[in-house]
Amino acid sequence: MVGTLLFPAAAWAQGSVTLYGTLDMGFLYTNKSLDVATGQNSGKQAELISSAMEPSVFGMQGQEDLGGGMKAKFKLESGISLANGGFDNSNENLFGRQAWVSLWSNYGEVKAGVQYSPFILALFDSDPRSMAQFGSAITVYANNTFSGTFNSNAISYTSPKIAGLTASAMYVLGGVAGDFHAGRQYSASLKYEYGGLMVNAAVDDESNSNDAAVNGSFFTQPFEGRTVGVAYRFATVNVKASFTNYKGPQMVVDGVTSGGDSNVWNIGFDYFALPELDINSGVWIVRDPHDSNNHSMTWALGTTYFLSKTTSLYAQIGVVNNHGADVYGLDRDGAQEGVKGTTMGASLGIVHKF
Template identity: 50%
Template sequence: MKSARRVGWTIAAATMALSGAAHAQGSVTLYGIVDAGFQITSKTAGPNGTNAGRTFALTDGGAGPSVFGLQGREDLGGGLQAIFALESGIDVANGGFNNSNGNLFGRQAWVGLTGSFGTIKLGEQFSPFFLSVFASDPRTFSSFGSGIVLYGNNVFLTGAVNANAISYSSPTIAGFQGSALFAPGGIAGDFQAGRQWAASIQYDYGPLTINAAIYDGNAGGQATPVPTGVEFLGRTLGVSYRFSPLTLKASFTSYKVAGSFNDDVFGGGFDYAALPSLDLNGGVWYTTDRNNSNNHSLMGAAGVNYLLSKRTTLYTQIEVVNNHGAMNTGFSVSMPQLLFGVPGTAVGANVGIRHTF
C-alpha cells in the first residue's frame, strides 16, 4: 500500500550464526485496510430466489475488503531478491474472517524470487485472469456495484484466490508484460481434479492500456473450502485510456460455468479525480446468458470518495440492478445475502469510512 507503515531490520549476527546464511539486508511491510459502512437495499434474495424485502445493515467492506498483511523482501545480490506475502481478509463487523477463502491467510500466502528475469511465486495467490478483470474495472472492484459483484455471482472465489499455485510474471519489454499461473489439484491418480491454469498479457503505450487473459479451472482438488469449487472457463479483454485526471475503461468478460450460466459481461465506465481530495466514478455492466438470451441483467453504479487525509476516506455509493429471466445479479460481495438478486429492478446505496495503514 502507498501509505503502508514500513518496518525495516538488518538480520542479526545471532540469526546468521544459527542459519549459516551470509549477511543481507531485508525489509518487511505491515499494511492493512479497515472499511465499514451502512448499507440499504430495496430488495433482498430470499429462499428459492424470492424477494425477502429490504435490507439495512452495518457492513464490512462497503467500498473494498478489510484486510491486513505482511510483505517482505531480501536483497540476495546481483539484482536478485527473495520476496513473500501473507494476507488475511477480516470482517470488522464481527471480528471474523471475510473476503478470503476462510483460512487465516486466505487471500495471499506465497514466497518467491524476483529479478531482471521477472518474478516467480509459489503458494496461494491471485490469478492473472482475476488481476486482468480488476485492471479493467472502472470502480476498482468496489465491493458494492462493480465487476467483482459479477465475478462473485458467477464463480465465487474460483480463479481469484488460487491455492497450491506457481506463477511467473515477465519483465516489461517494449510495453508488453505477461503472466502465467499453474495449480495442480493434488489428488493422487487424478491429475485433472482441481487443476487450474491462467495467463494474461498487457500492453502499455503512454495513456493507453490493453489487457487480455484466460482462465481454465476444474472442479475438485485438495484446496479448501472455496478456490476450486466451481469449474469454469473465463476470458477477458479490456482497454483503458487516461485523460488526466479522467480515466475511461471498457471491457468484455466471459464466464462459462459448468452446469450453470454461460455469461458474457460487457462493461464500461470512468474514474475522475475532480479535486485532490475528491474522486468520482461510475460504471455500467450488461450481462447476458449465451445459453438462454432471456436471462440478462443491467447493473449501474456510481460512487463519490472524499479524502479526509491520505489514509482516511469517506465514501457513498448507489447502485441500480435490473434482472430478467433467471439472471440474479446482486448488489455486493461483502454480505452473502446481497451477492444474488431477484427478478425486476432493485436499488441500493451505502455510506462508510475507509482507513489504510
C-alpha cells in the same frame, strides 16, 4: 502478551518487513432483498457491513536483497470482517487471500503459493470502479464463480515490461493424490501500455477439474474465463471498457442458482475531480448466450473523499435489473444475490489504511 507483540514489530522493521491493512466499515441499504427459501423479495434491508467498498484485510510483506539484482519477496494476507472479527473475503483460511514467496530479478518474477490469477488481475485493471465491493466487476464475478481469485498450490511467472508488453502465466497443481487433473488450473494474461493507453487480455481454464472434494465451492469449481479490456487516461479521467465470458456449471447455494454461461460488457470511467475527490461509475450488461431471457444490468456511481493519505469517506449508489434466471446483487458482502426486477441501493462508509 503486549511485550511479545511489540518485540517482533521492532524486529520486522529492521528486517524490511511491513505490516499493512485496510479497514472498511459501511452502512448498506437496498430497497429489495432475497429470501433464499422462496427466491422472492423479502423487503427492504439496512445493515452495517464490513467491506462495503474495499475488502478489509490484514497482512505482512517483505523482501531481501540477494545481490546481483535479485530479491526474495513474500506476502501473507488475511481477509477479515469488522462486523464479527472473523474471516471474510478470502478462502476462509488464516492467510486465505495471499500466502506466497517469490524470486524477483530483471528477468521477471517467479512466485509460489496462494495468489491471484493473471485473469482476476486483468479484470481489476479493466474495471472502472477498481473492483469495489458494491456495483463492480467483482459483484458480477461473484455470481458466476470465485475460481481464479485465491489460488492454492499455484506457481506463476510475470515478465518484465518489454516495449510496453507484460506477460504473466500461472499453473495450479490440484494437490489431490491419485488424480493429477483434479483442481488443475491454467491462467495467463498479456498487457500492453503506451502513454495513457492500456490494452489487456487474459484467460483462465480449470475445466479439467473433476474431483468433488476440490470443487465444493465457488473458489475451486470447474470454470473457463476469457476477457479483453482497454483503457485510456485523459489527464484526470480514465475511461475503461471490457468484454468477458464466464463458463462454469450452475450451482445452487442457499437455494440460489448461480453460474452457467455469461457474456459481460462493461464501460465506465474514473475521474479525480479534485486531488482529494474521486468519482467513478460503470455499467455491466450480462447476457446468457444460450437463453436471451436471462439478462441483467448493473449500474453504480461512487465517490471517495480523502481526508488524509490513509483515511477516506465514501458514498455509493447503484441499480441492478434482473430478468429470467439472473440473480445479480449490488454488494459482495451484504447483498451478493438479488431478485427479479429492479433493485436500488446505496452505501456509506469509512476506510482506514495502515
